[in-house]
Amino acid sequence: MQRYSFDTVDYQILQELKADARKSAAEIARKLGLNERTVRNRIDRIVEAGAARLTCIVDPAYFGYVITADIFLEVDYEQEQAVINALLAIPAVSYLAFGQGTQDLSIEVRFKNNEQLREFLRSVLPAIPGVHVKGYALVPRILRNIDEWMPPAEEFIEE
Amino acid sequence: MQRYSFDTVDYQILQELKADARKSAAEIARKLGLNERTVRNRIDRIVEAGAARLTCIVDPAYFGYVITADIFLEVDYEQEQAVINALLAIPAVSYLAFGQGTQDLSIEVRFKNNEQLREFLRSVLPAIPGVHVKGYALVPRILRNIDEWMPPAEEFIEE
DNA sequence: GCTGAAAATTATGCATT
DNA sequence: AATGCATAATTTTCAGC
Numbered sequence A, B: 001m002q003r004y005s006f007d008t009v010d011y012q013i014l015q016e017l018k019a020d021a022r023k024s025a026a027e028i029a030r031k032l033g034l035n036e037r038t039v040r041n042r043i044d045r046i047v048e049a050g051a052a053r054l055t056c057i058v059d060p061a062y063f064g065y066v067i068t069a070d071i072f073l074e075v076d077y078e079q080e081q082a083v084i085n086a087l088l089a090i091p092a093v094s095y096l097a098f099g100q101g102t103q104d105l106s107i108e109v110r111f112k113n114n115e116q117l118r119e120f121l122r123s124v125l126p127a128i129p130g131v132h133v134k135g136y137a138l139v140p141r142i143l144r145n146i147d148e149w150m151p152p153a154e155e156f157i158e159e
Numbered sequence C: 001g002c003t004g005a006a007a008a009t010t011a012t013g014c015a016t017t
Numbered sequence D: 001a002a003t004g005c006a007t008a009a010t011t012t013t014c015a016g017c
Helices: A008-019 A025-032 A036-049 A077-088 A114-124 B008-019 B025-032 B036-049 B077-088 B114-124
Strands: A052-058 A067-075 A093-098 A104-111 A131-138 A142-144 B052-058 B067-075 B093-098 B104-111 B131-138 B142-144
Touching: A008 A025, A008 A036, A008 A052, A008 B052, A025 A036, A036 A052, A052 B008, A067 A077, A067 A114, A077 A093, A077 A104, A077 B142, A104 A114, A142 B077, B008 B025, B008 B036, B008 B052, B025 B036, B036 B052, B067 B077, B067 B114, B077 B093, B077 B104, B104 B114
Parallel strands: none
Antiparallel strands: A052 B052, A067 A104, A067 A131, A093 A104, A093 B142, A142 B093, B067 B104, B067 B131, B093 B104
16 A cells, blocks of 8 residues: 655645544635645545545444443354454444454444443344354543544655 | 434435545535535534534555554553553554553554564553553454444434 | 525636646 | 636525525
């Protein structure tokens, strides 16, 4: 990947879009002292290159999904893909990653209350063939999420 | 929270914005068979209520940050806030959450190679007063992130 | 809370450097 | 890759329902 390199102008534009993805190119241009067309070209290039995407993040807490838990699973190798598909089909699953071993999966789930979480741990997960719950941890508070991540400013260099 | 409730129209608009946060209100209106003004009003309401935010997500892999690790920490209680501030100031830290115990923190970090991760585990983290590394796990692949999360459709009801 | 119409702003296509 | 210009599309403002 990384076919194109981006400079500090791109970095500033990304920061503006991070604050508000719908900010008009004209407004960004005024703020950064650039030409509107330049800003639009840059945004198009960034998005088309796949370096960033402009999206909408729903706040789980606003909708009452205040319970977050990390669950660690062991998965029978032969049924791995079926398990992954089953898990991704569950709306409560907000994160799914492979662990280090080929058998390890970790997921993050969101629920409205502890009863839903208990039900999920006791009934929903065990009902998926090939899944074994190794453990879980409640996550009381999240202070930063991946969507806030940016490469360090040094990555954006003048050519 | 949850002062307002949203309906299926809001749900559809959120899905459109998820695909492209810069999609024009006019285009969304055409696609969903709504009035442009209605779409803009809905978007404003959603964002002002804090139910969702329109933002830009940078792809770590594009910038070469291909190493992801989850690190589990134990933190001396008296220095908790200082530790959190120190961790949040580190760009590599893409996720930070409290664990179940008052002393537990878990973080996710992004690096370009294993050497940077080793350096972080061996030198950077131990240099923060009050931090003890309990363990870590490499995350080979992430299949879903929180930014893709949506409440189940049933949450969006007609009034 | 939805919609209409005019005015202001912004985006697009094409062309030039 | 950046920008100027003309045209098209969109958003905003102010209103009524």
